[in-house]
Amino acid sequence: MSAKFDPDSPKGRGSAAAVLPSAGPGEGAGPGNLDRRTIIGGAISMVDRDGLRELTMRKLGAYLGVEGMALYRYVPGRDALLDGIVEVVIDELYGDPEVLLASADWADYLRRLAHGIRRIALAHPQLFPLIASRPPAAPWVRPPLRSLRWMESFLQNFRDCGFSDRAAVAAYQSFSSFLLGHLLLEVSAHGADIGPVDDADPTPPQTSDLDGYPLLKQLKPLLSENRSAEVFESSLNLLVKHLKQTGPKQSRGVIAKIHRTVP
Amino acid sequence: MSAKFDPDSPKGRGSAAAVLPSAGPGEGAGPGNLDRRTIIGGAISMVDRDGLRELTMRKLGAYLGVEGMALYRYVPGRDALLDGIVEVVIDELYGDPEVLLASADWADYLRRLAHGIRRIALAHPQLFPLIASRPPAAPWVRPPLRSLRWMESFLQNFRDCGFSDRAAVAAYQSFSSFLLGHLLLEVSAHGADIGPVDDADPTPPQTSDLDGYPLLKQLKPLLSENRSAEVFESSLNLLVKHLKQTGPKQSRGVIAKIHRTVP
DNA sequence: GGCCAGCGTTTACAAGGTAAACAAGCGAGC
DNA sequence: GCTCGCTTGTTTACCTTGTAAACGCTGGCC
Numbered sequence: 001m002s003a004k005f006d007p008d009s010p011k012g013r014g015s016a017a018a019v020l021p022s023a024g025p026g027e028g029a030g031p032g033n034l035d036r037r038t039i040i041g042g043a044i045s046m047v048d049r050d051g052l053r054e055l056t057m058r059k060l061g062a063y064l065g066v067e068g069m070a071l072y073r074y075v076p077g078r079d080a081l082l083d084g085i086v087e088v089v090i091d092e093l094y095g096d097p098e099v100l101l102a103s104a105d106w107a108d109y110l111r112r113l114a115h116g117i118r119r120i121a122l123a124h125p126q127l128f129p130l131i132a133s134r135p136p137a138a139p140w141v142r143p144p145l146r147s148l149r150w151m152e153s154f155l156q157n158f159r160d161c162g163f164s165d166r167a168a169v170a171a172y173q174s175f176s177s178f179l180l181g182h183l184l185l186e187v188s189a190h191g192a193d194i195g196p197v198d199d200a201d202p203t204p205p206q207t208s209d210l211d212g213y214p215l216l217k218q219l220k221p222l223l224s225e226n227r228s229a230e231v232f233e234s235s236l237n238l239l240v241k242h243l244k245q246t247g248p249k250q251s252r253g254v255i256a257k258i259h260r261t262v263p
Numbered sequence: 264m265s266a267k268f269d270p271d272s273p274k275g276r277g278s279a280a281a282v283l284p285s286a287g288p289g290e291g292a293g294p295g296n297l298d299r300r301t302i303i304g305g306a307i308s309m310v311d312r313d314g315l316r317e318l319t320m321r322k323l324g325a326y327l328g329v330e331g332m333a334l335y336r337y338v339p340g341r342d343a344l345l346d347g348i349v350e351v352v353i354d355e356l357y358g359d360p361e362v363l364l365a366s367a368d369w370a371d372y373l374r375r376l377a378h379g380i381r382r383i384a385l386a387h388p389q390l391f392p393l394i395a396s397r398p399p400a401a402p403w404v405r406p407p408l409r410s411l412r413w414m415e416s417f418l419q420n421f422r423d424c425g426f427s428d429r430a431a432v433a434a435y436q437s438f439s440s441f442l443l444g445h446l447l448l449e450v451s452a453h454g455a456d457i458g459p460v461d462d463a464d465p466t467p468p469q470t471s472d473l474d475g476y477p478l479l480k481q482l483k484p485l486l487s488e489n490r491s492a493e494v495f496e497s498s499l500n501l502l503v504k505h506l507k508q509t510g511p512k513q514s515r516g517v518i519a520k521i522h523r524t525v526p
Numbered sequence: 527g528g529c530c531a532g533c534g535t536t537t538a539c540a541a542g543g544t545a546a547a548c549a550a551g552c553g554a555g556c
Numbered sequence: 557g558c559t560c561g562c563t564t565g566t567t568t569a570c571c572t573t574g575t576a577a578a579c580g581c582t583g584g585c586c
Contacts, residue, residue, distance in 0.1 A: 057543065072544070073563090142448050152475075185405050218428075219418060222432045329534070330534065
């Protein structure tokens with residue numbers, strides 16, 4: 001495993017995690033140029049560029065070459081827009097050829113899914129906290145796996161792989177929690193969340209007051225090292241190993257037929 | 264370990280995680296009733312009650328029996344107020360008698376710390392996402408452990424327990440990520456984050472459209488079971504076990520003297 | 527008594543979300 | 557071809573919020 005190349009980095013791959021052709025600024029905006037998808041797409045690229053705080057109805061309107069109020073014809077309000085964004089971004093998963101909807105090899109399934117979501121997180125660092133914190137449709141649909149469809153296919157797949165109901169649910173929960181925690185931290189280290197809070201001073205408290213904290217000062221190089229990719233990989237492996245011990249009912253080699261694809 | 268009793272539930276204990284006497288509404292507000300602490304305390308209890316979105320300068324002012332603008336004499340602005348909140352809430356850790364600043368038994372240390380933070384998260388479900396998403400002082404200070412002081416003592420303790428620098432840093436990172444992921448999910452299941460977005464309909468999409476998702480429908484009882492306390496406990500144990508394998512240089516039994524307390 | 531510093535209030539303004547009235551284009555039916 | 561009414565974007569307007577700046581009270585000190 002190379003230490004230098006991160007296979008999930010947005011620059012490192014060509015696939016999904018790229019959103020529709022991005023709905024760039026549509027200056028000349030005759031009527032009919034607008035629809036829900038375009039609006040959400042525009043919102044996504046605005047947020048990717050400027051951060052969440054800069055996403056306002058009027059500015060998004062301007063970005064699309066239209067008056068802010070026009071958006072309300074397609075989106076009930078700002079909150080709904082945010083929900084739409086989350087939904088669309090998560091839907092990128094469906095377009096990712098490396099993520100499978102089902103696989104008899106649940107470990108492989110899990111790894112692909114995890115990397116797929118990581119790719120999304122890295123492609124949209126500014127959006128990821130939103131994905132994590134928007135209230136889910138139902139209380140047991142956990143971020144970042146958000147959608148009922150993904151949840152259904154996840155559980156189905158694990159059951160088909162011989163997990164008991166309880167074990168499948170447990171797998172789902174540990175997986176979500178691992179992914180959320182890891183990616184949220186990774187993404188926030190990328191300087192996400194905080195948009196241009198202060199456009200002034202680009203390095204506010206950098207290299208600052210570590211004087212009271214000698215150990216911190218000493219370990220700073222280690223702490224600043226970005227080994228996210230490897231850490232991600234090894235935590236994921238740990239999770240898989242743990243599931244292998246606690247999860248599947250039948251022993252290795254027995255494969256339950258996948259008899260059902262997802263809606 | 265009882266399955267029914269959650270030792271970290273706010274109702275289940277008497278200790279910290281209770282914030283100052285709460286700075287209740289101070290109706291008659293002569294001058295001098297105000298200070299930074301009171302303001303932050305009031306903000307915290309407002310958020311605990313009504314959610315983040317309801318926390319506005321004017322409403323907080325009213326809550327404290329004062330005009331909104333008065334707050335600006337003690338707090339530079341709303342963002343700084345939020346930072347103050349996060350800081351104060353995390354500081355509850357120092358008041359928690361069950362959390363140790365250092366211990367020769369690092370596993371015990373870790374467990375106590377984890378439970379301490381969990382207690383905070385459960386005591387302030389509405390605030391926890393804020394703790395998780397406020398930009399940290401330095402990029403390598405990860406939520407939810409937030410403060411430089413905690414970080415320093417954490418690392419120091421692990422080093423004193425025989426962890427190499429690298430291992431201590433790794434422990435810090437896995438610990439943060441585990442804690443963040445788990446608690447964020449746990450707290451959001453408590454219906455946090457989303458404040459009174461719509462005061463109308465108390466059960467909007469409940470028991471709703473699970474029709475396309477038979478497995479979900481079937482597993483719903485399992486999924487809605489709240490075993491957070493146990494799951495937390497066992498994930499924490501898993502983490503500890505893992506650290507035991509990868510972490511400390513010297514074998515069990517050798518205790519490095521704790522020769523330094525934290526600033 | 528007069529003055530000053532500290533503190534809360536008033537006034538004012540720029541964003542932002544959103545409702546409601548409005549207008550321009552355009553196809554359906556006659 | 558004309559008109560009607562719908563679709564879609566625009567204008568206007570209002571309320572809430574964050575925040576700057578000016579104002580005025582009040583209690584202690586000379």
